[in-house]
Amino acid sequence: xxxxxxxxxxxxxxxxxxxxxxxxxxxRFGERPNALCCPICAGHPGTLPRLNRGALEAGLRLxxxxxxxxxxxxxxxxxxxFYPDLPKGYQITQRRMPVIHGGxxxxxxxxxxxKIHIHEAHIEEDAGKLSHDPARGLSLIDLNRAGVPLLEVVxxxxxxxxxxxxxxxxxxxxLAVWLGxxxxxxxxxxxxxDVNVSLxxxxxxxxxxxxxxxxxxxxxxxxxxxxxxxxxxxxxxxxPVERVTLRYxxxxxxxxxxxxxxxxxxxxxxxxPDLPPVVLDPDWVEQLRAGxxxxxxxxxxxxxxxxxxxxxxxxxxxxxxxxxxxxxxxSLGAGPREAAAWILVDAQAIARARGWKGSxxxxxxxxxxxxRRVEExxxxxxxxxxxxxxxxxxxxxxxxxxRLGLKRIGREEIEAAVETVIREGGKALQDYRAGKEKAFxxxxxxxxxxxxxxxDPTAVREALRRALEK
Amino acid sequence: MTELKSRITAAIAAAEKKPWNAFRLVMxxxxxxxxxxxxxREGPLPLRGIPVAVKDNIAVAGVEMxxxxxxxxxxxxxxxxxxxxxxKQAGAVILGKTNLDEFAMGSYGLRSAFGPVxxxxxxxxxxxxxxxxxxxxxxxxxxxxxxxxxxxxxVRIPAxxxxxxxxxxxxxxxxxxxxxxxxxxxxxxxxxxxxxADCGRFFDAVAGFDPGDATSFDPEPKARGVSGLRxxxxxxxxxxxxxxxxxxxLEAARLLExxxxxxxxxxxxxxxxxxxxxxxxxxxxxxxxxxRFDGLRFGRGGEPTPALRTRLxxxxxxxxxxxxxxxLSMEELAxxxxxxxxxxxxxxxxxxxxxxxxxxxxxxxxxxxxxLLExxxDAGEERKADALTVVANLAGLPALAFPxxxxxxxxxxxxxxxxxxxxxxxxxxxxxxxxxxxxx
Numbered sequence: 001x002x003x004x005x006x007x008x009x010x011x012x013x014x015x016x017x018x019x020x021x022x023x024x025x026x027x028r029f030g031e032r033p034n035a036l037c038c039p040i041c042a043g044h045p046g047t048l049p050r051l052n053r054g055a056l057e058a059g060l061r062l063x064x065x066x067x068x069x070x071x072x073x074x075x076x077x078x079x080x081x082f083y084p085d086l087p088k089g090y091q092i093t094q095r096r097m098p099v100i101h102g103g104x105x106x107x108x109x110x111x112x113x114x115k116i117h118i119h120e121a122h123i124e125e126d127a128g129k130l131s132h133d134p135a136r137g138l139s140l141i142d143l144n145r146a147g148v149p150l151l152e153v154v155x156x157x158x159x160x161x162x163x164x165x166x167x168x169x170x171x172x173x174x175l176a177v178w179l180g181x182x183x184x185x186x187x188x189x190x191x192x193x194d195v196n197v198s199l200x201x202x203x204x205x206x207x208x209x210x211x212x213x214x215x216x217x218x219x220x221x222x223x224x225x226x227x228x229x230x231x232x233x234x235x236x237x238x239x240p241v242e243r244v245t246l247r248y249x250x251x252x253x254x255x256x257x258x259x260x261x262x263x264x265x266x267x268x269x270x271x272x273p274d275l276p277p278v279v280l281d282p283d284w285v286e287q288l289r290a291g292x293x294x295x296x297x298x299x300x301x302x303x304x305x306x307x308x309x310x311x312x313x314x315x316x317x318x319x320x321x322x323x324x325x326x327x328x329x330x331s332l333g334a335g336p337r338e339a340a341a342w343i344l345v346d347a348q349a350i351a352r353a354r355g356w357k358g359s360x361x362x363x364x365x366x367x368x369x370x371x372r373r374v375e376e377x378x379x380x381x382x383x384x385x386x387x388x389x390x391x392x393x394x395x396x397x398x399x400x401x402x403r404l405g406l407k408r409i410g411r412e413e414i415e416a417a418v419e420t421v422i423r424e425g426g427k428a429l430q431d432y433r434a435g436k437e438k439a440f441x442x443x444x445x446x447x448x449x450x451x452x453x454x455x456d457p458t459a460v461r462e463a464l465r466r467a468l469e470k
Numbered sequence: 471m472t473e474l475k476s477r478i479t480a481a482i483a484a485a486e487k488k489p490w491n492a493f494r495l496v497m498x499x500x501x502x503x504x505x506x507x508x509x510x511r512e513g514p515l516p517l518r519g520i521p522v523a524v525k526d527n528i529a530v531a532g533v534e535m536x537x538x539x540x541x542x543x544x545x546x547x548x549x550x551x552x553x554x555x556x557x558k559q560a561g562a563v564i565l566g567k568t569n570l571d572e573f574a575m576g577s578y579g580l581r582s583a584f585g586p587v588x589x590x591x592x593x594x595x596x597x598x599x600x601x602x603x604x605x606x607x608x609x610x611x612x613x614x615x616x617x618x619x620x621x622x623x624x625v626r627i628p629a630x631x632x633x634x635x636x637x638x639x640x641x642x643x644x645x646x647x648x649x650x651x652x653x654x655x656x657x658x659x660x661x662x663x664x665x666x667a668d669c670g671r672f673f674d675a676v677a678g679f680d681p682g683d684a685t686s687f688d689p690e691p692k693a694r695g696v697s698g699l700r701x702x703x704x705x706x707x708x709x710x711x712x713x714x715x716x717x718x719x720l721e722a723a724r725l726l727e728x729x730x731x732x733x734x735x736x737x738x739x740x741x742x743x744x745x746x747x748x749x750x751x752x753x754x755x756x757x758x759x760x761x762r763f764d765g766l767r768f769g770r771g772g773e774p775t776p777a778l779r780t781r782l783x784x785x786x787x788x789x790x791x792x793x794x795x796x797x798l799s800m801e802e803l804a805x806x807x808x809x810x811x812x813x814x815x816x817x818x819x820x821x822x823x824x825x826x827x828x829x830x831x832x833x834x835x836x837x838x839x840x841x842l843l844e845x846x847x848d849a850g851e852e853r854k855a856d857a858l859t860v861v862a863n864l865a866g867l868p869a870l871a872f873p874x875x876x877x878x879x880x881x882x883x884x885x886x887x888x889x890x891x892x893x894x895x896x897x898x899x900x901x902x903x904x905x906x907x908x909x910x
Binding site for chain 2: 039042043044045046047048049050051078080082084087088089090141268269270271273274275276
């Protein structure tokens with residue numbers, strides 16, 4: 001018996017436009033409930049949708065970036081269903097004429113990279129949010145999210161494991177963030193997936209089930225793993241797999257059945273007459289394609305050629321600003337590996353220590369300056385690192401170095417410092433001489449203190465050893 | 471008291487007697503306030519001081535809009551409909567909200583949750599629907615102009631039976647923003663007026679592109695002259711009418727011919743299926759357009775949606791929603807669904823061909839005069855009332871009901887239909903009919 005897991009994803013990417021898809025309300029997260037709501041998002045009778053061109057552009061850019069084809073004409077449809085968070089009683093989406101056809105993303109698997117094809121992608125509006133207050137016996141509706149634009153990306157059923165499904169979702173998120181069309185914040189629900197799972201046993205495809213609204217990469221992976229196990233157990237017990245809709249409970253790491261037997265027509269689609277068809281100008285589409293710039297997969301090839309570490313590349317491809325900062329630093333003459341180390345290790349460590357939020361405030365010129373000074377032998381790396389702390393927020397490094405009196409500490413100064421340490425003696429020296437190797441650290445610290453932390457630690461260590469052995 | 475204010479005061483007084491159950495709500499105080507403000511506004515205004523009645527499915531900010539339904543009682547819209555904004559700019563005074571068939575579904579004017587509307591010309595007869603209150607308010611002389619809405623004939627049928635002019639503009643020629651949707655692809659804000667000249671002024675005040683309605687556009691600014699205009703008498707429509715109504719059509723043709731038009735005969739057989747096509751499409755669209763009335767947001771609430779709808783919606787509305795839901799969700803009914811879409815495009819194509827030979831199509835608005843209330847119980851008969859009018863909605867064309875001829879001491883009406891966007895040509899032809907009728 002051969003058994004293969006077959007997974008298809010429908011991923012909703014929230015597009016980070018200034019306003020909502022069909023009205024002028026701002027599309028922001030974290031506001032007071034119903035602060036971002038007008039008669040259009042509340043679905044008042046008589047209100048009409050107006051298409052936001054910015055959302056269309058964002059959706060098109062993402063679709064073009066994964067190699068999809070833009071439809072010549074866009075049409076919108078109504079997906080009719082009742083739910084308290086859906087004010088109009090229907091969601092405006094695209095069914096007959098999605099904005100993007102085809103495309104693919106490459107994911108890394110155990111056996112190298114594999115293309116995962118995309119069936120289509122369409123633009124639709126998000127629903128509001130329900131929250132329940134059991135103490136007061138109330139269910140509350142927040143419409144801030146109602147009408148926020150989404151691009152729903154539908155893959156072909158070509159994923160073969162939970163890991164692959166999560167890898168695809170991550171790839172799509174990174175691409176959207178790279179292009180600046182989505183904030184890609186998982187904790188804010190910027191990316192949510194419906195996960196379709198079936199098992200093919202001995203070449204015979206089985207019934208598929210759907211796990212709705214999975215909101216993190218880990219949960220996507222777990223949902224696939226748990227559902228394939230559930231289906232496997234059913235087959236083994238000789239029971240049929242029914243076409244059901246499930247929910248994944250992340251806290252308990254469990255699946256539960258939401259709805260029995262789902263049929264396509266349960267959603268009752270109908271055309272949306274309030275939005276006339278939009279003819280896409282091919283010149284505009286070409287302009288958007290040309291404006292995409294270097295895409296992550298091209299960048300990845302270059303970074304590999306530069307000899308960057310794998311995990312660095314992953315970080316860079318998920319953050320276009322970091323990647324731009326690196327490219328710019330390299331273009332100013334810095335070596336790629338040195339530049340990457342300064343940006344991704346040193347600067348990030350400072351950012352973390354200071355609780356810095358958002359992108360790095362340090363300009364590429366600063367990194368290029370530090371790297372050049374170290375290469376020219378004017379600073380030790382330690383001095384340069386100390387300087388970075390001072391100029392992290394964009395201060396002029398040259399002037400700051402002068403003000404702080406930072407300069408390269410020469411051999412003579414190091415030897416003088418070591419001599420002072422030994423001359424002063426004290427308990428640490430006695431301990432060391434008595435064979436306690438640990439005391440060396442204390443002596444080393446004293447020498448570095450005399451040098452105001454600017455000595456090259458390797459040189460200081462060697463000088464100290466030599467002096468002690470004498 | 472100024473002339474303007476006394477005119478408005480008289481209109482308020484007349485409306486407040488609630489004759490024929492035409493008004494749901496009279497906005498006396500705000501109408502007087504508008505009149506006072508108008509006196510301070512300088513310069514010529516196209517509709518200065520004209521009181522206008524508004525069908526109660528068109529939003530006036532801060533004024534209850536219940537759409538003839540108990541379900542929506544107490545709902546107050548936050549914004550003016552675009553047509554209301556434009557009417558106010560043009561100097562019109564909004565007098566009140568008029569009664570209508572529940573959710574604008576009905577052809578007789580008998581299906582309002584707030585009671586039937588009676589015909590001002592004969593209270594034992596139907597006023598026609600669903601813009602029944604607006605037609606009665608104009609026919610009864612309370613207002614010279616009223617707003618209605620027309621999804622399948624809802625402006626033209628009551629206009630025909632009350633003896634006034636009813637105009638359904640091209641789909642998109644008047645913004646639908648603020649009109650409670652019944653079936654968006656068929657809906658139009660419609661106009662009722664006592665004369666063709668008034669109807670033309672009324673149209674000029676409200677027509678044109680609205681950035682808030684993506685389907686709106688500017689209709690042709692110029693009308694074609696009647697001289698040399700080709701009028702096609704529409705054979706199939708003529709055959710569906712009673713003899714007096716046929717005679718009225720021929721009389722209209724004669725009047726237009728005298729004004730210089732050329733009359734010919736046109737055949738469009740596909741339109742015979744228009745009625746059924748309309749029933750299928752309108753029911754489906756109504757399902758989504760009315761889905762928002764779930765008892766959670768607008769008007770009455772406090773019960774689970776199905777129970778609330780069963781209790782508070784009339785039989786006609788529920789029947790159409792059931793039909794529409796079945797059409798949308800049952801695979802067995804897919805051929806009906808697809809068939810209706812095909813027929814809609816066939817009808818459009820056939821009309822396009824007809825409009826190569828003729829500039830206007832002429833026929834009867836209804837087969838006969840307003841039915842007696844005692845004979846109005848048959849829902850099947852009621853649905854047939856719009857057999858002649860739905861074509862204009864399916865094809866999005868401008869169409870006008872013009873009172874001409876008589877039967878059973880009641881007015882008859884002829885129907886003029888033009889090309890999409892040529893609304894003003896239709897209105898111009900109506901003016902020619904009016905002049906011709908006066909000269910007779």
